Amino acid sequence: MSLGTQVIWLFVLAIPIACIAWTVTHEEVFREPRDYCKRRSQNARTMAHRKFYYLFTCEYCFSHWVTLFFLAVTRYKLLANDWRGYLIAFFALPFIANFYMGLYAQTKLEAKKDSFGAKVVEHEAEIKALEKEKKIQEANDWRAPAA
Numbered sequence: 001m002s003l004g005t006q007v008i009w010l011f012v013l014a015i016p017i018a019c020i021a022w023t024v025t026h027e028e029v030f031r032e033p034r035d036y037c038k039r040r041s042q043n044a045r046t047m048a049h050r051k052f053y054y055l056f057t058c059e060y061c062f063s064h065w066v067t068l069f070f071l072a073v074t075r076y077k078l079l080a081n082d083w084r085g086y087l088i089a090f091f092a093l094p095f096i097a098n099f100y101m102g103l104y105a106q107t108k109l110e111a112k113k114d115s116f117g118a119k120v121v122e123h124e125a126e127i128k129a130l131e132k133e134k135k136i137q138e139a140n141d142w143r144a145p146a147a
Helices: 003-026 028-043 047-054 059-074 083-143
Strands: none
Touching: 003 028, 003 059, 003 083, 028 047, 059 083
8 A cells, every 4th residue: 555545544544533432432322331431440449440441431542442443444554564554553543533533622612612602692682681671661660650
């Protein structure tokens, strides 16, 4: 495989790795198993058990397991055609995948910030409308004759 093709594979193969790692470690669909793993990673008796369960709560750590799966399925090698190509790919793919996850996290954060900003503007408009209504009511109460 040419170097250009290998680089294209690197950037494309990192996409599903990032997608799977992010979904398992962040999204609501896997919340219960992730919460279980988080508790076990904090409360397990042995260090080996704690570290094992931690792997399922950290996107960086989990992306290495996903990478192993994709390397086995695709037989992708980077820069060398022997075991060294697998080793280089094993570290390069999670690096790119985690770059993608960082971009995705930043995008989600910006979207959430924009959503909160829109809610603030909406609430400020509601407050101004209520204040205006209150002033009108006070003016009407002042003008109304006492009974």
